[in-house]
Amino acid sequence: MSMPSDEERGGEHAALAELAALLGGRARIDASIARLTGRSARPGDVGEFIAAQVFDIELAPTAVQAGHDGKFRSGVFAGRTVNVKLYGDAGGGIDIGAHPCDVYLVLSGPKTSRFAITHVYLFDTGQLLATLQARNVKIGIATSLRRADLDAARIYPDPAPTATYLLTAEQRNLLALFSGDSAEAGPRYGDVEAVTRELINIAVARFDVYGSVKLEHLDAMFHTIADRPVATSPELVRADIDDALRRFDGA
Incomplete structure (x- = not known):
């Protein structure tokens, strides 16, 4: 039985990261709703x-x-x-x-x-x-x-x-107000900052062997996608992280 390749493992990890981001975002949203209603979400x-x-x-x-x-x-x-x-x-x-x-x-x-x-x-x-x-x-x-x-x-x-x-x-x-558009809005990358930053760090580590990327660069990458809704597939999450990395290219 062959072991999964790095690319396959990366896809699995991206899926887990996306799930963690979605669940973390939902937990925060549910807690906020409960505070508003005084009951539950x-x-x-x-x-x-x-x-x-x-x-x-x-x-x-x-x-x-x-x-x-x-x-x-x-x-x-x-x-x-x-x-x-x-x-x-x-x-x-x-x-x-x-x-x-x-x-x-x-x-x-x-x-x-x-x-x-x-x-x-x-x-x-x-x-x-x-x-x-x-x-x-x-x-x-x-x-x-x-x-x-x-x-x-x-x-x-x-x-x-x-x-x-x-x-x-x-x-x-x-x-x-509850016609559907706002009610269906999902979490943004900024709502799950810890997970988003970790994904950026993992991606950066693949090419930054000399430690050229500084903290301020990582902050700029994060803020590039912080306001975007969390993507709905591992492939789209990776595409968003790639967009964040391009911020370093122009830094």
């Missing part, structure tokens, strides 16, 4: 935080409140309990619990995203249960919904003709 907690800010909801003191996540403080639903859901795609069904709740507020986006919000649906629980029971739909986890059910409950981006909750311009602008 899980989709459920994030969705509740967003809904509270956009829809003026007073959240329950605990994230494990049975039946509902809080109450509307103002508007046509003031005082009514609400269960907030954040799904990659509400078309896959929603979880409906056994505990009482006045309305379900569902924040939904594409299947490929946990946090993007492109549609919002507001269901009156009593009406929804009556509709589902009339169709003999099993109610519980991932309760099956028809497209017509979602269309009738839609309040964003374009409300259904029968919508009883109309968003203000400010609410629409706040929801637009």
Whole structure:
């Protein structure tokens, strides 16, 4: 059995370095999100935080409140309990619990995203249960919904003709912040500085046998790519590191 070549090992190491960078970046982002929400970075907690800010909801003191996540403080639903859901795609069904709740507020986006919000649906629980029971739909986890059910409950981006909750311009602008682009942004090389600098050091060591590269040169290389998003493949990571090394050529 032949041993892997230096080039093959370099590719494997680049893949590990990329994984370390992505996981390190995600850990930092999750910690920052948790500080903002006061709970965790899980989709459920994030969705509740967003809904509270956009829809003026007073959240329950605990994230494990049975039946509902809080109450509307103002508007046509003031005082009514609400269960907030954040799904990659509400078309896959929603979880409906056994505990009482006045309305379900569902924040939904594409299947490929946990946090993007492109549609919002507001269901009156009593009406929804009556509709589902009339169709003999099993109610519980991932309760099956028809497209017509979602269309009738839609309040964003374009409300259904029968919508009883109309968003203000400010609410629409706040929801637009989570349309997908910013929600899917990954970490930048500057977010994982230690790993990025180590990759640069490894690359420099391959040609700098006489120690010509000084600390200030390494700093310049790092800052060349610090604002770039971490590349999505080992090959692209190496290409970014090569770009950083070219900074020394022009130093």
